[in-house]
Amino acid sequence: MTAALVAEGVRKAYGDVTALDGVSLEIEAGEVFGLVGPNGAGKTTLVRALTGTARADGRVRVLDAAPTAVERSRIGLLPQSFSPAGRLTPRELLAQYAGRYDDAREPEAVLSDVGIDGPARERWYETLSGGQKRRVCVGIALVNDPEVLFLDEPTTGIDPAGRRALWGLLEDLAAGGTTVLLTSHSMAEVERLSDRVGFLNGGRLVAVGTPGDLIAAHGGRSRLVVEPGDGVAESDPTRMPAPDLADLDGGFEVSTRRGRIVVEGVGPRDIDRVVAAFDARGVDVESLTWTQPDLGDVYLAVTGESFEGGDGEAVR
Ligand SMILES: Nc1ncnc2c1ncn2[C@@H]1O[C@H](COP(=O)(O)OP(=O)(O)OP(=O)(O)O)[C@@H](O)[C@H]1O
Numbered sequence: 001m002t003a004a005l006v007a008e009g010v011r012k013a014y015g016d017v018t019a020l021d022g023v024s025l026e027i028e029a030g031e032v033f034g035l036v037g038p039n040g041a042g043k044t045t046l047v048r049a050l051t052g053t054a055r056a057d058g059r060v061r062v063l064d065a066a067p068t069a070v071e072r073s074r075i076g077l078l079p080q081s082f083s084p085a086g087r088l089t090p091r092e093l094l095a096q097y098a099g100r101y102d103d104a105r106e107p108e109a110v111l112s113d114v115g116i117d118g119p120a121r122e123r124w125y126e127t128l129s130g131g132q133k134r135r136v137c138v139g140i141a142l143v144n145d146p147e148v149l150f151l152d153e154p155t156t157g158i159d160p161a162g163r164r165a166l167w168g169l170l171e172d173l174a175a176g177g178t179t180v181l182l183t184s185h186s187m188a189e190v191e192r193l194s195d196r197v198g199f200l201n202g203g204r205l206v207a208v209g210t211p212g213d214l215i216a217a218h219g220g221r222s223r224l225v226v227e228p229g230d231g232v233a234e235s236d237p238t239r240m241p242a243p244d245l246a247d248l249d250g251g252f253e254v255s256t257r258r259g260r261i262v263v264e265g266v267g268p269r270d271i272d273r274v275v276a277a278f279d280a281r282g283v284d285v286e287s288l289t290w291t292q293p294d295l296g297d298v299y300l301a302v303t304g305e306s307f308e309g310g311d312g313e314a315v316r
Pocket of ligand 1 (some may be wrong): 018019044080259
């Protein structure tokens with residue numbers, strides 16, 4: 001396989017702030033790579049270094065060229081902050097951007113792909129909703145049918161149905177061989193779309209791998225999350241019962257988190273006896289959820305920060 005994107009020892013400082021602290025990464029042609037990390041971790045700066053929109057120390061190659069030398073029709077970029085002309089319609093904007101390339105896609109087809117249909121195509125960009133605007137911006141990044149697509153938080157502000165539609169579109173592009181570098185704060189999004197995921201924290205890549213490998217290495221064990229009854233958690237979280245399950249065979253670890261009792265290491269076959277043990281210890285169980293580790297757990301493990309996702313993503 002050939003690397004479509006290469007970063008070697010990339011460093012970038014803004015005054016005293018080190019945004020990238022020696023990032024090395026190779027992304028294969030046709031790969032979808034998800035970049036995640038807390039606010040300020042350096043994701044946008046890495047995208048900017050790779051696209052030549054910010055100068056950085058170290059070595060960067062895009063399709064075997066310097067980022068500023070690569071043929072621009074081969075690259076699509078959706079920056080995190082991007083505001084096209086407000087008093088053009090989506091149809092006019094797409095036509096305008098298409099006109100920059102010798103061989104662009106049909107604007108109408110691109111607008112259909114990103115879900116801008118009907119009257120929204122004919123309204124000034126500035127009058128569109130936030131999610132509609134973001135869809136138009138995604139369309140602009142796709143209009144030249146790029147080989148490498150950089151998407152910096154593409155689905156921010158887009159409603160759940162639109163987000164899923166966009167995921168389907170990105171999956172189609174990936175199936176067609178497009179290389180995608182995606183940043184996102186949605187673990188569901190990166191887990192669904194990415195062949196590999198990189199976690200940035202404090203300007204360093206702290207973990208890289210397939211979602212499955214990362215979850216196996218850092219995700220911890222499956223767990224039972226118990227909401228205790230009797231209003232104990234609300235009245236005084238410090239009085240939360242954390243029953244000792246040491247005598248149960250299975251090596252369970254019990255802790256309390258945000259008013260819930262978390263029992264790590266509970267497999268599907270263990271649920272009944274753990275619940276019975278709660279009962280025997282007089283802990284009233286209001287509700288319980290069994291979860292398997294996912295990328296949100298990896299996030300917590302490798303960045304040290306708790307992850308609270310939107311869209312019904314797990315809270316840990
Ligand atoms: N133009 C700039 N001038 C000064 N500091 C900057 C600039 N751009 C980024 N930084 C700083 O560099 C660090 C990395 O920022 P960056 O935008 O790359 O993070 P990020 O991971 O994309 O964050 P977010 O999730 O909030 O988008 C931050 O501390 C940020 O304040």
